[in-house]
Amino acid sequence: MNQTEIINIFTKKTLGLTFVLSAAALAFAQEKVSISGTIVNKNNQPVPYASVTFSNKSSKLLSDAALTDERGQYKLNLAPGNYDITVEAIDYKRSIVNKQIAAAGNIGALSIEPEASATNIKTQDIQGVVITAASTKPYKVELDKKTYDPSQDIVSKGGNLQDVLANVPSVSVDTDGTVSMRGSTNVKFLINGKPSALLGIDDGANALQSIPADQIERIEVITNPSSKFEASGTSGILNIILKKNKKVGFNGNVTGTLGYFPRTALNANLSWRKNNWTWFLNGGGGYSESQNKNNTETTYHNIVLPTVDPNANPFIQPRDIPSHQLQNSTNKTYNNNYNVSAGFVYDISEKTSLNLSGVVRTFEGNNNEILDTYNTFYRYDQNLNRWNQMGSFVQRDSDGESNNLAFQGDIGLDHKFDDKGQNLAISLSVQRSKNNNGSDILETENMIPVLQDITQRESVNKTLIGKADYELPIGEKSKIEAGYRLDINNNQYDNFVDSTSDNPFLPNYNNTTDYREMFNAFYLQFRSKIGSFGYQLGVRDELSNVKINYDNLAPDFAPINKTKNYNNLFPSIFLSYDVSKDNQILVNYSRRIDRPRSFFMVPFPSYSNSQNIFEGNIDLNPSYVDSYEVGYNISRKKFTINPTLYYRHATDDTKMLVYRPDESENVFYTRPINLGSDDRYGLDLNFTYDPLSWLKIMGSLDLFGYKTSGIAYYTTRDAETRELKTESMDFTGDGFSSRVRLNTTFKIDKTFSVQLQGFYRGGQKTANQNTEDMYALNFGASKTIWKGDGTISFNIQDIFNTRSREILTFSSDYTRRNYMQWQPRQFSISLTYRFKQGEKVEQPKKKKDINANDTNGDDQQGPM
Structure with a gap:
């Protein structure tokens, strides 16, 4: 059965399955x-x-x-x-x-x-009192993590995980979908506490867009993970917790979304509980379009023009010497995305439960990219015996297709030995993800076809994760936690490239790679509290084994077999002191590892175009980070504030080296390398403030400094002499930057709220690159209808169309300016209907003590 058939079956049967489940749930309710x-x-x-x-x-x-x-x-x-x-x-x-x-x-x-x-x-009547149940704070600070509740985020209603992350404190989403925490991009994603097939093989922007916002219950932001978590992800961990309704009987909601750029989506979250059984079904899908543009202007310096007869030197025959290049590209993508997850929890007894779940995700995408290249160069005219400035126009039309099919099955057993907190949790997860990418590229120069490229890339990821976690309380305030984890990953890549041009590099891209990694991890933690002082000490031991079998099909290319073994200890220390009931000081330290992505280590992982080539590095090693934090948390009825000072020191940091192997050609290579150190330090401030019953404010401010060091050396061929020479690129640099986000929600009445969300991202500088600042403003509105059973929401992303990125890169022989906009202004409207989930928005008349003090309602915390 191919993927298209699966999609057709899914789309045709989803509605029927929903009715069957609803009928089954109602049958239970009838008892x-x-x-x-x-x-x-x-x-x-x-x-x-x-x-x-x-x-x-x-x-x-x-x-x-x-x-x-x-x-x-x-x-x-x-x-x-x-x-x-x-x-x-x-x-x-x-x-x-x-x-x-x-x-x-x-x-x-x-x-x-x-x-x-x-x-x-004596009593008297009062009129129209709004319910005063305490609202859930959207942002909560715990000892080793911070929790964000997206249910009050109106702007992301009807969107996806990428839209939600754009509003999470301490997290930034770049214009191309790259997620960073406190200015660093090495973020580890988990779904319900473990890697997931929902995010695919490479955790890219398409993966983030495949999880609907309506299926997310909360996001755990772990900036400095303890030893209980896997050690990868030097910037931290984002744990996405998906919804599993725990209410008795049949519950659920269905959300439909329409938007522009064209976007349609239909998602359902259904659950029911009967006796010892809890069942759930989450699923949906939709169609979306996106459009991004990328403009690059490159100026070449120090162009050497010969002053002698070019015929005197065979290496200086008449040829093109580029001096200026302008590239404008527009990429339109058309995506179909579907996913369904289902499972149950069975309470074997009051102390033991069994859970089983499965996930299927499918994604299909088509993209068309048109790249226009304008070259200004010099060409030697033998008749006139001089160099003339000339120009050319090259157009590259690329039609690509991609699809992904992922499965995941999970089984777990939770057992409580007693009522004092002695617990054991065992789980096993089996995952498989298959990606196919292909493109047909036609390139013309001055309207004359010059080459046609065909590329095909298939990657298959198989993952097995086994976990066992044990908790043992000691007295009333102490606990021991211990556990074991096994990760087995197998990534297989199969690449094929064919071209009508005589490109000597293309045979290298016809290759197969088998990448295998296995991690065995053990952890032990002890936590306790003495008076107002709490502490948690832990250590994690990870044994890593990586094997790479690379076979290049080019002639005279010998296969490469590489094996790497690591054994590392990762300690963590968490300290807390309760200054008062709602005032707390937090101090922590942890050591982390940044393992290279698998395709970073494949010598020639995939072919994009002849002018920008990504070259893997099979000798790439992990980077290690020591992370320190000192935080203070204040929580009051109307506000919370959480300032944190942090410092991170990374060794063998991975940098991207961009260079030209031949100065006479405008071909750029990008290669990941281990280089020097990277230091980050700053203030991460998050707060919520509810000054009035109808006004809520949530903001975050990240002021950070950075310092990088390292010089990379590479070999290039001189444009004039054709001799090899050694060049260097200095990555040393330091500076200061900022991230600011402000979210303001206005409650117009008890059923209608509007929200403004703005962010600012400051520029950054290194020795060879300047990144300009970026800002945007979003708008959202939400209205409760049908007596609380429905909600209609509307949002506009990037009202003023300013969400773009501009980068200036420079070296001794060229200067390059790049402008990129991932997605222009867009808007959407969504409708949610809830089953058996009424929401009381007003309390009728009630008796009140006439001797009591009156209040004006400003202190009342209603739902946002």
């Missing part, structure tokens, strides 16, 4: 019985707005709750069984009674006693 009753006081008067909780004695999954109406009455559906009924109301004592629910009907009146201070107090 419950309808229960009603009344809450009264000692004078047999009804008590309005009292909370009535039914706790099932045999299974917590069957518990439920209700709120009485103005007449003190309530109604809900329950499974037959024995229940503890807890009744709570303002100015009344908490009451608990036990009842056996056997059949449908009215269980009568339950009486509660008033507090002594509330006896015989």
Whole structure:
């Protein structure tokens, strides 16, 4: 079965599957019985707005709750069984009674006693009080991580993971989809705590766009991971937690999105709980288009023109010597993306549960890139015996196709030895991802075809991950955590390139590579608290084995077999001190590793075009980072603030060397190398502030300095003498930059909110490169409809069309300016419908003590 057939089956059957699941869930719900009753006081008067909780004695999954109406009455559906009924109301004592629910009907009146201070107090009516339940803070600080809740992010509604990440504190998303944390791009992505087939083989921009925002429950930002986490990802870890509804009965939501550039999406999150079973189904897909442009202007310096008869030197025959080049490219992509995940959790007993889940993801993309190149150069005229300035126009038309099919299966067992926190979790994950990329390239010079290239690249990734985590409490304030993890990855690459031109480099791109890596990891952590002082000490040992078998099909090219072994210890220290109840000082340290991506180590991984060639480095080694943080966390009712000072020192840092092997040709090579050190230090400040009930502000500020050192040496051929010579590129540089993000939400009324989101990214400089600053402003609006069962949202990304990047690169013989815009202004509208998830937005009339102090409502925290 090919991928197209799978997509067709998926699109045709998704709606039917949704109805089947809904019907099954409703069948379960029909086994419950309808229960009603009344809450009264000692004078047999009804008590309005009292909370009535039914706790099932045999299974917590069957518990439920209700709120009485103005007449003190309530109604809900329950499974037959024995229940503890807890009744709570303002100015009344908490009451608990036990009842056996056997059949449908009215269980009568339950009486509660008033507090002594509330006896015989005169009351009066108040009107239209907004519910004052405490809202969930979108950003929460914990000992070893920070958690971001995207449910209050209106701008990303109907979008994808890349849109959500653009608003996460301490995280930046570049114009090409590159994600960085505190200015560094080596970020490790996890899905529900582990690598996932949802993100594909290379974690690129397409992978980020494949996860709908509506399926994300929260994002854990781990800037300095403890020893419990895998050691890769020197900038930190982003753990994407997907939704799994835990409510009893049938619950879910469906979201549809329309947007421009053309975007359509339909996603559903469904779940139901029955007795010891919890089932879930998340899935959806859609179509999207994108358009990016890339303009590059290159000026060549020190062009040497011969002053002698060119016929006197066979190496200085009439040839083109470029002196200026302008390249303008426009790339349009058309993507179809679908994914579905399903699974269940079965409670074998109150202390043991089994979970099983599976994921299927498919992606199809078509892209068309038109690259126009304008060359200004000198050509020797033998008749006139002089060099004339001339020009040429080269157009490169590339039609490409890509597809990805990924599977993932997970099974896990969680066991609680007791009620004191002694737990064991065992899991196994099997993943497979297959990518196919191909392109047909036609190049013309001055409207005359000069070459046609055909490229095909297939990559297959197979991953096996086994984990075991154990927790053992020691007393009330101490805990030991230990675990083991096995990672086995096998990446296979198969490349093919054919061309009508006589390009001596092309045979190198006909190759196969088998890249295998295996990691064995053990960790041990101890955490405790003495008074206001808390600490966590841990160490992780990782044994790494990497094997690369590279076979180039070019003539006279011997296969390359490489094996690398590493054994590294990664300690971590986390300290905290509670200055007061909501004031905390955090200090931590960890050591991390940056392992090269697999395709970075393939000598010739893929062919793009004849003028820009990426060349892998099979001798590339990992980089190591020591990371330090000192933070302070303040949490109040109206605001939270979390400033953090950080410092990172990296050794053998990976840099991208861009050079020309031949100065007489305008062909640039890019090669990753281990080079020198990289230091980052700065202040990362995140805050939330709710000054009024209708105004919420969330912001982040990252002020950081950087210092890099290292000089790279490479060999090039002189344009005039044709002799080989050694050149150098200095990566040494330092400077200061900033990242600023501000998110402001205005609550127009209890059902309607608007949001403005802006960011600014400061420029950066190194010895051979300057990156200009960048800024953008986004807008979102959200309206609750259908009595809380629906939400309609609208957003505009990049209102003023300013989200672009400009980079100036320079060396001794050329200067290059590059401008890139990944996606121009776009907007979308989405509609969400929730099943059995009503949202009370207003509380009706209620009695109030006339002797109590009035409040104006400014301190009330409603849902955003």
